[in-house]
Amino acid sequence: MALRRALDALYWCSAALAALCLLGIFFIMIAQMLLRQFNIPILGADDVTAFLCVGSAFFALAYTFRRGELIRVGLLIEKLSPKARQAMEAVVLALAAVLTAYITYWCANDVMFSYEIDDMAQGSIAFQLWIPKLAMPLGAGIMLIAVLDELVRVLRGQKPSYQVAAEDRAARGDFSAEV
Template sequence: MLRRALDALYIASAGLASLCLFGIFAMMMAQVGMREAGLQLVGADDLTTYLCVATAFFALAHTFRRGELIRVNMVFSLVGPAGKRVLEGMALSLAVIVVGTIVWYTAADVLFSYEIEDVAQGTIAFPLWVPKLAMPIGAGTLLIAILDEAVRVLRGEIPNYVLEAEARAARGDFSAEV
């Protein structure tokens, strides 16, 4: 049941990223159409920027789980299975620290923006805590995904991101490789 809930969380986060990406598309198309009509879509640049950030952060957990984030395998190829597990554990531990710090500071920034009633300086003065909320939510979901994978490694299992990358390679799909 927990596995289904976590997978649903990652998919929901990717769904939000997709909606934000569609929002960028809709905003740009509206700008084009309104420009042809001699009208201006007020605040479109600001909103598009916020949607870009939200797209990136909401996509992180799903991208990580699918093994599509950048991963350097040079060291991993030099060690055996036990060494790989140790290296995976170390890398995931470091990732927990780094992403946990990002979650902490972005959440603090959202709270600070809310407390001081910070508003955008663009053409539409709306509360900045709203678009900033995508950062701690997206990074928090990534943190959960990293902890999820760390538990797999501690159990002696192969991380899901490795399995996904191996499955793509077995199909001859090297589109995510660098």
């Protein structure tokens, strides 16, 4: 079960990075608000905030997916028999893995291209763009690992984690994710 602990730690660390990105956005906005009173601008704040937004979205993907918090339409799959549902889950997860791998590949390709041409930000502070762009392939890659993790669970005959999490919330009377 060391692999399970390592994967769960990876998803948690990725979510923690997303939270740090949100915290960074918060601090930048508060600093801008306070310094505006003294007519002191923060150079590059808009650029950094934009990249932190991308980081918060991509790094949160895997953890959110595993907890069943991503938007999921289950109208068809919930009406299937357990055996048919398991087969459909496997097909959908396999398709999701292909799509996520495609996204990861092209995000990584974009980072490499930015690195090769020494692409620089055009804002008030010049910095190499490949560095903040790393959040995209890293977050998408961790999401790919999470999708493959769920696919293996389903192929082993287990319920996916997102389904277990949704059932646990429903058993507690928490339907906040269903709204």
